[in-house]
Amino acid sequence: MKPTKQTPLNHLSLFYWQLQKWQKRPPNSRQFLSNLSSTTLTTSLKTNNKKLDVGSLSSINPRTAFKAYVETCISLLKTYLNQSWIKQGRTLHGHLIKTGISSDRYVAIKLLIMYLNCKRSDEVNEILREFGGFDLVAWNCMINAHIQNCNIEEARRIFDEMPERNEVSYSTLIAGFMRLGRVDESISYFEKNPFQDVVSWTTMISGFVQNGSNLEALKLFEKMLEFGIIPNAITFTCVVKTCIGLKDFGFGRCLLGLIVKYGLKSNLSVCNSLITLHLRMGDIESARKVFDQMEERDVVSWTAILDVYVEMGNLVEARRIFDEMPERNEVSWSAMIARYSQNGDAEEALKLFHLMVLDGYKPNISCFSIVLTALASLEALPLGTNIHGHLIKIGMEEDVFIGSSLIDMYCKCGKTEDGRRVFDSLSEKNVVCWNSMASGYSLNGKLEEARELFDRIPKKNTVSWNTMISGYVQNEQCDKVFEVFDEMLFSGGIPNGSTFSSVLRACASLASLEKGKNLHGKIIKLGIQYEVFMGTALTDMYAKSGDIESSRKVFNGMHEKNEISWTAMIQGLADNGFGEEALVLFEEIEKTSAMAPTVVTELIFLAVLFACSHCGLLEKGFRYFESMERVYGIKPRGKHYTCMVDLLARSGRLNEAEEFIKVMPFQPEVNAWAALLSGCSIYKNEDIAERTVKKLWELAEENSAGYVLLSNIYASAGRWTDVSKVRKLMREKRLKKIGGCSWIELRNEVHSFYCEDGCHSQSADIYAILELIHGSDE
């Protein structure tokens, strides 16, 4: 990657020029300062733990200045290392040799690490040859370098062969094993460690957090306090993270006390972690207060505060802060890109990604997975394939995060086989890879493949189960939903909100009140009945099952409602014939204008227009329709127009309805014509009916689903000869009608029957008995 003008290389060119003179005579502070750009100076002073103020500027002596220069070179090497700019690193190495600085031991170690990480064994050996004997510090650095390079066995070899070890040697090796998830080996070295200092305890705690064992981490922290080891700032950052992971906010508050007790309230790292802790505890105010009161802030603080604004629902402000941040790195870029993607603005996410690359930042694994997710949501296959190629080139395609995102991307683009190819190519898969693949199959309607893969998942988690359950829900195989759900409970899987919302959806589509009530009980037992998702799903389930009273009760009891909850209630009321009440509810939203802009969406308008058309409220309907764009800035979509056609057709205004379709700004939905035809059959208007049928035939030609619809329309209009005509045509074209389904609920179990034979496990017996009944009839 070619660095742009912002990269440190240009600051360095000033050095190269100055360096020749310094070779002969060390520079004095004035010369040093006058040849440094402020950025480089800040970096170098920072590494010397000095603050940049007037006092420190004037007190700088040549030796400090030169030391600062060496430090600067080291920090540059670090930058090159992080960005994998081996070319720049080598250029710098050349200059360091010329100026004799490469013989500085620390510089040499940094060079060594850089080459090790870039897997340049020639250069590594050359430097090692030059430095026949390394001391303890150097060996420790080597261990660290091998660990960074994921070569733990080499690190262990050095550790075992070292003439002496100190506390750093132990902590480094322990951290290395933790990084690779080899917790047992970490524990073993920790127990063998004769220097159990804060650092090694902290390493262990942090290791447990990395490996998802938050509880273990917390236990260790308590043990550490019992042993009388004084935690430091880094310990607290780890423990705070544990607390966030466990969502144990009672302990969070205890931690705040401990932090004050140990005098770390103003520590930079601690404050950085506290911003997120407060945010996760739902206390946006305190999160901001911590940030505002910080004496110094770094790039982590700025990145953390972005989320505070996102949490406030203010993405625009978050972006403004991002644009004006004093310092950015690849994490801050990734954070901003992720927020856009998660807010459904994948285009903006990708634009930002482009800017990031243009700015010379190297996207890391997280960043690529965010970007792949954004591409998946846009179904941007060519771009996705392009990135995949790039990932192979830089050797990142084996990572589980990347792999999962790639599988997801291909499957969301309908390329299940390509997804599978990625899946098969992963030598190490975690449960997410499996889940992505299973979900990819079910997304593309390949439920048998999904099930087969699902059964092979070594360690299923809640998401695995949810994937399978929601797959069956989406493909309307409700009996399978309950089957898998029972299996989940039986094998000890813990359902969460999204499990219930899927199963409730199955209840809703079966209108199975009994099962729904049963689930409601389980949900209350788990204490998640007040969560928005749950409340909404319950409201919907009761409404769809015809128990509008319970639906209302759940809805009114919800502590927090979102636009989907309101939509579910309004839709539910409208569906159950309480159109007037649905509209009253909508007007309630409109009156509380503070809520309106976030709650009123195109979906809610659909429910409202539906209510109008079912109550025959023609004028009201048109008023709402017209207010969509004028008041709320929502462009009506095809479905909204269809509702309006329905409204006109049901009111017998067939000519107006036909005219309405004609002047629509875009191609009407098939359903719009269907609504018109249904109006024609109510009001017996053969004239318009004929024209509409002609249109419907044209559309059916384009889209096989049109035939099904057409046959249904004819059926509901009682035009049976036309129905058989369509069916015959479908048979000729080998189009299969999506089977109708009926079901009964027996002893809390739903038995479904589809048009095709043999779907029920006992269908042979059932048919035999039917035969018997028929026989006895005659």
Added chain:
DNA sequence: GTAGGGTTAG
């Protein structure tokens, strides 16, 4: 030894 960003279901 650290804090900020990350994959799958809804």
